[in-house]
Amino acid sequence: MESDPVNVNEFQELARKILPKMNYDFFSRGAEDEYTLRENIQAFQRIMFRPRVLVDVSKIDMSTSLLGFKMTAPIMVAPTGLLQLAHPEGEVAVARAAAACNTLMVLSFSSNCTIEDVASSCDAIRFYQLYIYKQRDVCVKLVKRAERNGFKAIVLTVDTPRLGRREADMKNKFVIPKLSNLEGLLSVEIEPKGGSLEAFASATLSDSLNWKDIEWLRSITNLPILVKGILTAEDARKAVEAGVAGIIVSNHGARQLDYVPASISALEEVVRAVSGAVPIIVDGGFRRGTDIFKALALGANAVMIGRPVIYGLAAKGEYGVRQVIKMLQNELELTMALSGCPSLKDITRSHVQTENDRLRSML
Numbered sequence: 001m002e003s004d005p006v007n008v009n010e011f012q013e014l015a016r017k018i019l020p021k022m023n024y025d026f027f028s029r030g031a032e033d034e035y036t037l038r039e040n041i042q043a044f045q046r047i048m049f050r051p052r053v054l055v056d057v058s059k060i061d062m063s064t065s066l067l068g069f070k071m072t073a074p075i076m077v078a079p080t081g082l083l084q085l086a087h088p089e090g091e092v093a094v095a096r097a098a099a100a101c102n103t104l105m106v107l108s109f110s111s112n113c114t115i116e117d118v119a120s121s122c123d124a125i126r127f128y129q130l131y132i133y134k135q136r137d138v139c140v141k142l143v144k145r146a147e148r149n150g151f152k153a154i155v156l157t158v159d160t161p162r163l164g165r166r167e168a169d170m171k172n173k174f175v176i177p178k179l180s181n182l183e184g185l186l187s188v189e190i191e192p193k194g195g196s197l198e199a200f201a202s203a204t205l206s207d208s209l210n211w212k213d214i215e216w217l218r219s220i221t222n223l224p225i226l227v228k229g230i231l232t233a234e235d236a237r238k239a240v241e242a243g244v245a246g247i248i249v250s251n252h253g254a255r256q257l258d259y260v261p262a263s264i265s266a267l268e269e270v271v272r273a274v275s276g277a278v279p280i281i282v283d284g285g286f287r288r289g290t291d292i293f294k295a296l297a298l299g300a301n302a303v304m305i306g307r308p309v310i311y312g313l314a315a316k317g318e319y320g321v322r323q324v325i326k327m328l329q330n331e332l333e334l335t336m337a338l339s340g341c342p343s344l345k346d347i348t349r350s351h352v353q354t355e356n357d358r359l360r361s362m363l
């Protein structure tokens with residue numbers, strides 16, 4: 001009998017064994033040479049700790065809030081699409097697990113379960129992830145449905161004017177399944193019906209998307225808007241000027257433009273540019289509590305987890321997702337204790353040493 005996974009990487013191995021290769025590749029692989037995919041993991045290995053000792057860590061408080069919504073720990077669930085390819089309960093199971101772990105979930109526009117099914121499955125706090133579609137009325141309808149169903153914010157993904165080149169999906173002849181949320185919204189010729197992701201994306205997603213669309217989105221909803229997919233100080237400043245409520249530093253799990261830096265490497269320049277004007281969330285490659293601590297030390301308010309949640313779902317359904325989130329919460333708690341940080345506000349920039357710090361100290 002196989003032993004239970006003791007870390008989230010072991011869930012990936014379970015998922016690999018369970019899932020058909022086409023589905024596992026869709027979830028796990030990245031764009032082109034997958035340089036950024038590897039870098040999203042490896043960049044964490046170049047950040048070292050500077051722990052403090054002789055601090056009373058008998059009580060550790062990881063609790064925090066984002067836009068006024070409370071969480072047990074600054075670890076959220078990232079939007080990932082097509083989750084019934086991992087488990088029949090798909091996004092509903094993930095929502096229930098997020099609620100059980102007292103955290104926030106961002107529901108992907110490309111969910112298999114409908115907005116309504118996810119909303120009625122539990123009373124989790126949820127944000128809704130949106131793309132700007134060629135047919136702007138599709139955005140309006142989806143945003144209104146999210147509002148009606150109690151979603152608390154819109155996460156606008158801005159790094160996908162076109163789909164990245166995912167060569168594993170091309171080789172596998174990956175076919176996009178039905179997207180229940182979009183049923184009846186798109187013209188019949190572009191409903192997903194056995195075509196490639198790329199063909200569907202180029203028929204639906206707007207490649208004229210630009211900063212004015214944020215203004216437009218603000219004109220159709222009063223929900224707070226977060227932008228997902230920012231990697232530079234320049235864009236971070238523009239996003240703040242555009243009135244966003246939060247910034248998500250993300251390279252889309254290395255599925256879009258290859259050879260962009262790991263999200264953790266881009267985080268600090270965004271943090272400096274924003275200087276506290278809005279909360280900053282980061283995702284990409286978080287697999288350990290130590291990774292999460294590093295992002296908090298570099299100035300993130302919270303992190304989001306993508307693939308590990310999918311691997312937990314594939315391996316053990318809702319229970320597996322809960323295990324994954326709890327493992328990361330427990331590992332973060334231990335890292336805080338061993339670094340001498342009883343609460344999140346005790347985590348400072350001086351608790352980590354980056355490659356840049358080491359280079360600067362040699363000058």
Ligand SMILES: Cc1cc2nc3c(=O)[nH]c(=O)nc-3n(C[C@H](O)[C@H](O)[C@H](O)COP(=O)(O)O)c2cc1C
Pocket residue numbers: 026027028040078079080081108109110129157228250251252253254255283284285286304305306307308
């Ligand atoms: C299978 C899969 C599907 C995804 N679907 C979406 C999506 O629909 N919308 C979106 O904004 N990001 C999507 N992402 C990107 C994630 O939100 C997130 O940025 C990324 O997965 C974080 O990296 P990680 O998987 O290493 O944790 C997807 C990622 C994966 C792996």
Ligand SMILES: CCCCCCC(=O)C(=O)O
Pocket residue numbers: 080081082110163197200201204205252255
């Ligand atoms: C419009 C294309 C759907 C892509 C499905 C989600 C995904 O793979 C990603 O965003 O990455």
